[in-house]
Amino acid sequence: MNVGFIGTGTMGSLLIEAFIASGALSPSQISVSNRTFAKAQALADRYSGMRAEFSNESAACGCDVVFLCIKPHEFKRVVDDLKPVVRPDQILVSITSPVLISHLEGELDCKIAKVIPSITNYVLSGASLCIYGQTMQEEDKASLESLLSHISDPLRIDESYTRIVSDLSSCGPAFISFLLEQFVDAAVEETGIGREVALKVASAMLLGTGMLLTEGGLTPEQVQERVAVPGGITAKALNLLRRETDGVFNQLIRTTHDKFREDLTKVSVAFIGEEVNGQ
Known part of the structure; x- marks a missing residue:
């Protein structure tokens, strides 16, 4: 080939x-x-x-x-x-x-x-x-x-799902890396741990979590349930995350879709001289 x-x-x-x-x-x-x-x-x-x-x-x-x-x-x-x-x-x-x-x-x-x-x-x-x-x-x-x-x-x-699957598969690594970076930076700022050490630990955690969700056959909900003991440290922190991120990913998806529609219009005009409705 x-x-x-x-x-x-x-x-x-x-x-x-x-x-x-x-x-x-x-x-x-x-x-x-x-x-x-x-x-x-x-x-x-x-x-x-x-x-x-x-x-x-x-x-x-x-x-x-x-x-x-x-x-x-x-x-x-x-x-x-x-x-x-x-x-x-x-x-x-x-x-x-x-x-x-x-x-x-x-x-x-x-x-x-x-x-x-x-x-x-x-x-x-x-x-x-x-x-x-x-x-x-x-x-x-x-x-x-x-x-x-x-x-x-x-x-x-x-093809109608092009944008959303692109968000998950292609943009997703950048989004998850951003969140991991924020996690690591906060760890360094709050505790003084070396950034290299914190990043190594967090990266290994991310790799292992991915394997749990694929080879391990667990769902995101099941991972949370197994880690977060009721009334424990993880459960309390998860409650904070749920409050603070409520609606954030909806806004993220709307943002990527708005940009997609803008680009789609420009491409359609270039090819056929008019706007089209499409995904």
């Missing part, structure tokens, strides 16, 4: 490095392009055999799968670049949530998928959220998911 990556920014580079580290792809199977060629070349220089191309068209030619790892406002230009060269048997994968399957199917004569990755894929963990266009056959889906399974757990979702 030959795979092209258009866009070698944070997430594009992360996916490339994860695929190579997992053994899913060798550098010689990968071609890359970027708006700034020097960035694509710098990545290719790190992996012998990887091809840095000057144009998006060249990066896509000869590839079975092409990942578009670019920002929403760049899509129309890149799609216009690819129109003359894409083949009906190629799979084009967008990793950008506000770009709808219908946007791409209306412009390109190839198979279309959308995959929402996560920073956790860098350590070969977490989910890859998969959404498929009408021309993707079952064997195409299986082929793409086989590739993604080297770095993640591929999960098929409906």
Whole structure:
């Protein structure tokens, strides 16, 4: 399988490095392009055999799968670049949530998928959220998911839930890391414990909690019940957290959805010249 990556920014580079580290792809199977060629070349220089191309068209030619790892406002230009060269048997994968399957199917004569990755894929963990266009056959889906399974757990979702599953899977690591950072900083401020020690303890706790919720088969409620003895220290602190965070995550989800709708409108105008209702 030959795979092209258009866009070698944070997430594009992360996916490339994860695929190579997992053994899913060798550098010689990968071609890359970027708006700034020097960035694509710098990545290719790190992996012998990887091809840095000057144009998006060249990066896509000869590839079975092409990942578009670019920002929403760049899509129309890149799609216009690819129109003359894409083949009906190629799979084009967008990793950008506000770009709808219908946007791409209306412009390109190839198979279309959308995959929402996560920073956790860098350590070969977490989910890859998969959404498929009408021309993707079952064997195409299986082929793409086989590739993604080297770095993640591929999960098929409906496009209408793109934003909320992205909040949980892709934005979630930043949100949880923020809360952990606040926890650690408070521990240092209140007790004087060394930050390095506090962070090491808290990070190990987070990893173990994740394993309880996955391999251990426990629900979040069950974890709380087993840790918090009625009338004990943890129970009292949990009551404080419930009071102080009431409604915070509802506001968080509304904020991400508002930004999503704003980006979706801009993309829709770029592709079809008018606003659309979509998820």
